[in-house]
Each structure stands twice: as C-alpha cells, then as structure tokens.
Amino acid sequence: MMSFFSCKISCISPTTILVLTTFVMLLGIAVCSPPEDPIKCSNNRSDCTITNSYGAFPDRTTCRVAEVVYPASEDELIAAVAAATKNNRKVKVATRYSHSIPKLVCPDGEDGLLISTKNLNKIRKVDTMTGTMTVDSGVTLRQLINESAKAGLALPYAPYWWGLTIGGMMATAAHGSSLWGKGSAIHDHVVGLKMISPGHFEDGYVKVRTLNETDVDFDAAKVSLGVLGVISQVTFQVQPIFKRSITYTMKNDSDLGDQALTFGNQHEFADLTWYPSQRRVLYRTDDRVPLTTKGDALNDFTGFRPTLSSALAVIRSLEENQESRADAEGKCVAAILTTSLLRINAFGLTNNGIVFTGYPVVGYQNRLQSSGTCLDSLNDALITACPWDSRVKGEFFHQTTFTIGMSKVKAFIQDVQRLVSLEPKSFCGTEEYNGILMRYVKASTAYLGKEEDGIDFDMTYYRSKDPLAPRLFEDILEELEQMAMFKYGGLPHWGKNRNLAFEGVIKKYKNGGKFIRVKERFDPQGLFSSEWTNQVLGLKEGLSIVKEGCALEGLCICSQDSHCAPNKGYYCQPGRIYKDARVCSSRKEILT
Structure with missing residues (x-):
C-alpha cells in the first residue's frame, strides 16, 4: 500500500533508492503519532469540521457542523438522537478514524450534528x-x-x-x-x-x-x-x-483470467495481488490448519507500520518529481524495487513474531487476519506517523475499488491486459502502491450487499495536491474505472471511490427500492440523509460536479476539453478499447 520511492534513475541511483526503501520498509519503531480525531472544533464541541482520514474528500470541500457529541452509553446516544429529531436537525455518525473516502460523514448545511461513536467502545x-x-x-x-x-x-x-x-x-x-x-x-x-x-x-x-x-x-x-x-x-x-497457513507465490499473469475463477474456491482465505505492468500476479495460498500445527506467526503489514515522517516527505517529493517529469521509466523501476522488497520481507509476516524464516507461515487467526501497528502507539510529535497521515507530507492518493461478478471477471481481466499491451508502463504507478489487490467476496442477502459472488479489485494511485494537475497515464486509469463500472456493471465499494463510480449505482441492486422504502420508514424526515447520500441513492441529481478539470478528480466524466486540462495538453477523448469511455488524454493523434 505504501509508495516507497518515485524518481527517475538519473536523479537518484538505484542503490540509494534501495537503501532508503529498505530502511522505510523495515522500520518497526515502537512509538508513533497515531491518527488524530478527524473532528476539530474551535469552541469546545461546537463550530466543528470533519474530514476523512486522508484529509480530503473527493471534492476537496470542507465539511462544517455546528456541534459534536460523544455519547458514552446507549442512554446518552438515545438522548442525542431524540434531541436532534425534536429540533429537526441534520445528523451524521462519525467513527474513531473516519476512514471512508466519500462524504458519508458530512451532514447538509453548517448547523448539523455529529454523533461520534469514539466512546461507544465496550x-x-x-x-x-x-x-x-x-x-x-x-x-x-x-x-x-x-x-x-x-x-x-x-x-x-x-x-x-x-x-x-x-x-x-x-x-x-x-x-x-x-x-x-x-x-x-x-x-x-x-x-x-x-x-x-x-x-x-x-x-x-x-x-x-x-x-x-x-x-x-x-x-x-x-x-x-x-x-x-x-x-x-x-x-x-x-x-x-483456529490456525492458518499462508504462502505467497509469484507467477506470470498470462492465465490470470482463468486462475482467478478457481483460486478462491481452492483456498479459504485466498487473495491475489496483480502487477499488470510487470505481468505478474502474487497468489496467497491461505487455509486453516489443525491447532496442533506448529507456529505462532504474526502479521505486521509493512505499509501499516509507523514510518519516519522525514522519510515519507522524501518519498512523496520523489513521486511528485516523477509526475512532473512524466517519468514512466522511473515509476517502473520504483515499482519493481517496491514489490521485490515487499516480497523479500514477506509483506511483514514473521514466523514467530520477530523474524521471517520461510513459508509456510503458520499462526493463530487473531495474529494473522489484520494489522495496523501505526495505530497502537504513543504520541511522538509526528516524528513518525501512519504513511497517509495528512498532518505530514506523506501519501496522498485516489482509491478506486469495485467488485466484478464472477461471470464477468475473466473478460474484465483480459480487457485490462489489452490496455497494458497498448501502454506497457501504464500501471507502474499503481504498482508503487503494491499493485491491484484482488479479494473474493460472496453474494449477500443485504439489500446493499453484493449481488453475486465476485472479485473486488482495489487499487491505489497518486493524487496531486493540485486538483487541476493531470496524472501520468491519466487516461488509462480513467478508462479502467469507467470500463469496470459501466461496461462490466461493477459495484463500487461504499467506503472508497471517487464520485463517478457511484453514478447510477442504486439501479444495480435488485433490492435498492426496498432499501429506500425502509429508509423512508426509519427516518421519514431524512435527518440522517444528506444531499450526497440522496444523490447516490438516486433520490436527487447532481452527483457529477461539472466544472473546470472535474474529470481529473473523478468528479465527472468529461464531455468537453475543459473538464480535463487542455492548457497542459490533456483533452477529452474516447477510450482506447472501451470506446464509450470518455477520458482525459494527451494523445494528440485522436481528435474529439
């Protein structure tokens, strides 16, 4: 997940990159500045703002609210909801770290109420x-x-x-x-x-x-x-x-379309990490084993560890330098080094909680299923931080995540491979963030759950601090995003994604209408709804924010050049293989 370096070989040597990256990856510092409360108030618990854990909503607006309450019991929670209802006040619920990228946590207007569940933790x-x-x-x-x-x-x-x-x-x-x-x-x-x-x-x-x-x-x-x-x-x-046994194996991606359909049925906790530009895929063979199997392994994923803020700043600067120079070759070198070092260090897995000695890694479920040691730390004045902490110069990214039904997975993978064949270096930027994570998700009875068994494709990629600055290979990732959502009917992850991913989404759920009817019955005044959630649920128009450069941030699908960055040579063009897509491209040979 962590972008470790980003600069052309000519501006920093591979040896220097390797040393820096190894240092950052292996850093297992015992202290760190944990993420701060996403809610900030100027007057005790009034006149507040809230953001996501990355410090910026997709539209980069500031969400303001009049007040926040921190109930510590169910009685206090009931009292807060009753008071808000009596006063016809808009309400949203905020969690401890507010990780969701979209504006689920933002009520309408500036006189709304936030209910934080931070103290409801028993x-x-x-x-x-x-x-x-x-x-x-x-x-x-x-x-x-x-x-x-x-x-x-x-x-x-x-x-x-x-x-x-x-x-x-x-x-x-x-x-x-x-x-x-x-x-x-x-x-x-x-x-x-x-x-x-x-x-x-x-x-x-x-x-x-x-x-x-x-x-x-x-x-x-x-x-x-x-x-x-x-x-x-x-x-x-x-x-x-119970215990699990984990082994990672790297293979060529030439038959990924077929393998992806069967691998999840063969192994209970299987996942895949795809590196399209490297034409490789990492298979995670992960199954239950008897409790008597020896091993006390620990998962401490490298990208979730506390990291020196100074190192994060260097890494981000190098990445910005690569983007400004359109340095695709440098990104690809960086990607190969990143993925190689992650593999060498077993992605933070250890056989005994201290060192990695080889596969398989065997341990108890509670020590292997999840991690995040940058949260479990003391406050050290931001000398170290979680890599995405917005208080330091660190990671700043877009995240596009969607589930493709199993019946369409192979065709989707093959379309992505066609894009790679046209632009072999186009996915190196995602590979600096450890590629595309592919997780298996089963069909659910939940009205807004998955409609069929599928694979969730999760990719993280560079986001500029300047909303009007195009990314390297902007058009390729936009085409993939639109292809996934509209050609293949992908379901966006509710807690991730840019605005365009949610266009028309409620129509993809057979029980979407039932959900809306329950919403109207549970909250007839719409106090827990907002303009944004109403747009997502198809109750209001305006999800697309059409303005200069809107397509660069995924706020719209471009329909004219001004939605891209024509002053920087990026124009609204059809997709390369998905011709219905409209993407911001620097390809001069194609005319709108």
Missing part, C-alpha cells in the same frame, strides 16, 4: 456456548479480534486494516477475502443489531429497534450507509479459534 457480552459476541458499534476491529481470542473465539473473516470500527464496517459493507461459508463480508456474520433512529412525538422523538435474522428489516440495516440511524450494538456469530 465489549458487552461474550457467549462461548452460543459462539456469539455483542459489542458497541464504536469498537474497533482490533478490539474485536483481541477480545474474541481471549475467549478462545475468532471472527472468521475481516478487512486487513484493524483501525475500522464495527459500525463503520457495517455501514460500508467492508470485507476480507473468501468465498467459503457465509463469505468475507463483516455484515454477513452479524446475527443481531440495535438501531437508534428518529421517532415521533409519542415515541419521545426516538425509536429503538432490536433486529435479528428473523426481522424483515434486518437485510436493510446490515449495510445502511448510515442513513437509517445510529447502530448502537452488534452481535456477531463467531467461531472457535
């Missing part, structure tokens, strides 16, 4: 007889993993980053990778939840609903985008703790 009940755990919605994934392990239990599947909260994961359909059992989505392992929503006068202006698998509204509440109310508590079905 483990309420662990029942080893029934294999269930009930937790507050503000509990982090790390807490859930650790507390379940203490009871000899395990959540079977989870996202790879442990800084997410339970409520946040459910609202955005967060997931790991598996087609086995109920699949990898967190919400599909939930058997009960409590939702606090607006009520009528006779209800005391608040409605508390306790839902389980027998309730007709349960499948709406499991993935809610935060528009149904505040999730107070969640009950998970968990399993007895």
